[in-house]
Amino acid sequence: MLVRVIRLVDKTGNAVLKLVLAETSLLAQGLHVFVSTIGRIVTIVLYVVGRPVWWLFQQLWKSVNRTARTAAQQSSKTATQTIRSGMARRAARAEIQASVTEDPLRVQNRILSAGFVVLLMILGGVVLWATRPQTTSPQVNPGTSPLLASTDDSTIPDTVALSTQVPTATPLPNVLQARGSIAYVVRERGQDDLWAINIGSPNPIRITNSPSDERDPSWSPDGRRLAYASRQDGNWELYVYDLPSGQTVRLTYELSFQGAPRWSPDTASPYLVYESYQGENLDIYLVPADGSQAPLRVTDHPAPDFSPSWSPGGRSIAFVSWRDGNQDIFLFSLDDPRDSASVNLTQTPGLDENYPAWSPDGRLLAYSAVDQGIEKVFVLAANEPGASPQVIARGRAPSWSPDGTSLIYAVDSVGGTQLVATPYQQTGISTLVIGTNFAASNPVWSGQPLPAALVTSGGLASGVPQALFIEQEARQSDGLYRLGALESVEAPIPNLSDRVNDSFNALRRRTNQVAAWDFLGRLEDAFWRIDRPVQPGEERRNWLMTGRAFAIDRQLIRGFPPQVEVVKEDGELDTRWRIYVRVNEDSQDGQFGEPLRRMPWDFLSRESGDLDAYNAGGRLRNQVPTGYYIDFTRLALDYGWESIPTGTDWRANQFSINYWLFRAATDLTWEQAMLELYTRDQLGGFVATPTPQPG
Numbered sequence: 001m002l003v004r005v006i007r008l009v010d011k012t013g014n015a016v017l018k019l020v021l022a023e024t025s026l027l028a029q030g031l032h033v034f035v036s037t038i039g040r041i042v043t044i045v046l047y048v049v050g051r052p053v054w055w056l057f058q059q060l061w062k063s064v065n066r067t068a069r070t071a072a073q074q075s076s077k078t079a080t081q082t083i084r085s086g087m088a089r090r091a092a093r094a095e096i097q098a099s100v101t102e103d104p105l106r107v108q109n110r111i112l113s114a115g116f117v118v119l120l121m122i123l124g125g126v127v128l129w130a131t132r133p134q135t136t137s138p139q140v141n142p143g144t145s146p147l148l149a150s151t152d153d154s155t156i157p158d159t160v161a162l163s164t165q166v167p168t169a170t171p172l173p174n175v176l177q178a179r180g181s182i183a184y185v186v187r188e189r190g191q192d193d194l195w196a197i198n199i200g201s202p203n204p205i206r207i208t209n210s211p212s213d214e215r216d217p218s219w220s221p222d223g224r225r226l227a228y229a230s231r232q233d234g235n236w237e238l239y240v241y242d243l244p245s246g247q248t249v250r251l252t253y254e255l256s257f258q259g260a261p262r263w264s265p266d267t268a269s270p271y272l273v274y275e276s277y278q279g280e281n282l283d284i285y286l287v288p289a290d291g292s293q294a295p296l297r298v299t300d301h302p303a304p305d306f307s308p309s310w311s312p313g314g315r316s317i318a319f320v321s322w323r324d325g326n327q328d329i330f331l332f333s334l335d336d337p338r339d340s341a342s343v344n345l346t347q348t349p350g351l352d353e354n355y356p357a358w359s360p361d362g363r364l365l366a367y368s369a370v371d372q373g374i375e376k377v378f379v380l381a382a383n384e385p386g387a388s389p390q391v392i393a394r395g396r397a398p399s400w401s402p403d404g405t406s407l408i409y410a411v412d413s414v415g416g417t418q419l420v421a422t423p424y425q426q427t428g429i430s431t432l433v434i435g436t437n438f439a440a441s442n443p444v445w446s447g448q449p450l451p452a453a454l455v456t457s458g459g460l461a462s463g464v465p466q467a468l469f470i471e472q473e474a475r476q477s478d479g480l481y482r483l484g485a486l487e488s489v490e491a492p493i494p495n496l497s498d499r500v501n502d503s504f505n506a507l508r509r510r511t512n513q514v515a516a517w518d519f520l521g522r523l524e525d526a527f528w529r530i531d532r533p534v535q536p537g538e539e540r541r542n543w544l545m546t547g548r549a550f551a552i553d554r555q556l557i558r559g560f561p562p563q564v565e566v567v568k569e570d571g572e573l574d575t576r577w578r579i580y581v582r583v584n585e586d587s588q589d590g591q592f593g594e595p596l597r598r599m600p601w602d603f604l605s606r607e608s609g610d611l612d613a614y615n616a617g618g619r620l621r622n623q624v625p626t627g628y629y630i631d632f633t634r635l636a637l638d639y640g641w642e643s644i645p646t647g648t649d650w651r652a653n654q655f656s657i658n659y660w661l662f663r664a665a666t667d668l669t670w671e672q673a674m675l676e677l678y679t680r681d682q683l684g685g686f687v688a689t690p691t692p693q694p695g
Helices: 002-049 051-083 087-091 093-100 103-130 158-163 452-457 501-515 603-607 611-615 632-638 670-674 680-686
Strands: 181-188 191-198 214-219 225-230 237-242 247-250 257-263 271-278 281-288 305-310 316-321 328-333 354-358 364-371 374-381 390-394 396-400 406-413 416-423 431-436 439-446 483-485 495-497 549-551 564-570 575-582 628-631 661-663
Touching: 181 214, 181 431, 191 214, 191 225, 214 439, 225 257, 237 257, 257 305, 271 305, 281 305, 305 354, 316 354, 354 396, 364 396, 374 396, 374 406, 390 406, 390 416, 406 439, 431 439, 483 501, 495 501, 501 575, 501 628, 501 632, 575 632, 603 611, 628 632, 670 680
Parallel strands: 214 257, 396 439, 416 439
Antiparallel strands: 181 191, 181 439, 214 225, 225 237, 237 247, 257 271, 271 281, 305 316, 316 328, 354 364, 364 374, 374 390, 396 406, 406 416, 416 431, 483 495, 549 661, 564 575, 575 628
16 A cells, blocks of 8 residues: 555656646747747848847857757756656556647747737837937929028027927038028019029018019128119119118119129129110110219120129129020139120030029139030130039029039929039038929028018018919810800911910900000911811821910011011920010010020021021021010910920921910810810720620
């Protein structure tokens, strides 16, 4: 009996010991699996956070992993030695095995469950960390607001500053460290106004708001005054706006055109250099900034001279001229004040340079030109005529920062213009200063901030009408749009789609006002019926069929002088034409329009027997026409009408030149525009139809 009791106790003890050792082994193995799993997850997180932390965790994970494996191996070895320790234990092996077969799974499940919970907690922590509230400046829309937040904390009340921790202002990038302010031009609903903004501020301020145009801003050397050109008194004159006092003074009193003023560097008795059209010639003039003396003529070449810029040293004036047969930048020296001694700086027959701007040290000139269909900003040494310029960026109308380390320029995009600053031979990246939803141009940079009173006032209210026209639209019972009549217009079919006829009528009235004659009162074409046959080489899917296009009289390029001048504009992807309409001959006194600065294209040269001109589809004129013109292409765009690009074969195919065509597509394709007037069945073969699939 005693022996049986001893054997029973021995079996029970061995069973308990094996169970404990087995659980220890399984626990160690589970710990190894758990540590390995968590280690991989945490390793990924730490790898993202940083490689140094990743290396440290690798060492820790290896140590834990080795410990877990050692524990598992030691436990297994101990269990094996114990099991083999006696005959009694071998006799009880089957019983013990049966009693512990399910326990490792339970232990492993518990370990995995606990590990899964811990894993979820770690992942939740990572998500919370990644999505925690940010303390940096919010993102802004580059199309409507500046990229940089204001760095001016002077408006924070003292009580708030003492009781609440004020976040650190976002530092200005290197490209804007010169600070100061920017003045620029915005064209909004057919009107040019001057705006200004402090560097680093999100709030642009309207400087002018008269019903007439204001443009060509230029800062005085001390940054207190802004000169500009405006026709607010009936014709283009020069004005000077004093920012601290808010007073504006008219500087010139001529019936002719005056524009593009730029200050001399002399702060004691400053002058303004500008362009003026007198005696049927566009030349460079000087006038004291206080108007104390009569203007002084600088250039007298028969070719147009315009867009002047005064050097910081005060002894040179850069300007643009056509005197060598193409649009180049010239230098006039006040030390040798003979126009014939002016030097051609750029000497590039293939480029038409414009908007020269001196660097603050007077060693460099920045300017812009269209190169291979792209507007680019260039920089050239002022003492190296004919040297190869440095390409800075894509853009136009550059201006230097006050310290000469950066350039600001305009970059047009879909739906607006951005003013961008780029470093010049310095570290840093291009930075958006301000973006507008409208066309903008002519940024100029002053080292002085805007007066506090002007900033506080918020600037002038808008003087622009809410809308240039209101389109009255009506659908028929079938859902299609009707054709609307054009007001007393002579055309084969004087109708347009009801969705665009009101904008055309408004454009016609405005053109009549600024050109002093009814340019759009007679059209070569308006609406085309869908069954109209086309001429050989003419586009079959013509926009005139959509009721969203019109054609001016293409014969207006003939005459002495022609009533229409056409300028060729090669874009990056296509070629278009810019139409200039000559002001009524009885109104060529400066009250309407302005002189031409660009050389028109001569289509009639194809008929002159010149083989090169015939093959090229024409050639440039020999000289810029005299007189006053309006930019009809820009005016039409104000009302939603754009020029139509040429066909790829326009040089050989006269029906695809398209300088006479304008359309109001409103982001519609030709097919979409047609489906506003016709059903798909009525269009027949004009639209794509689904290809029947075999059954």
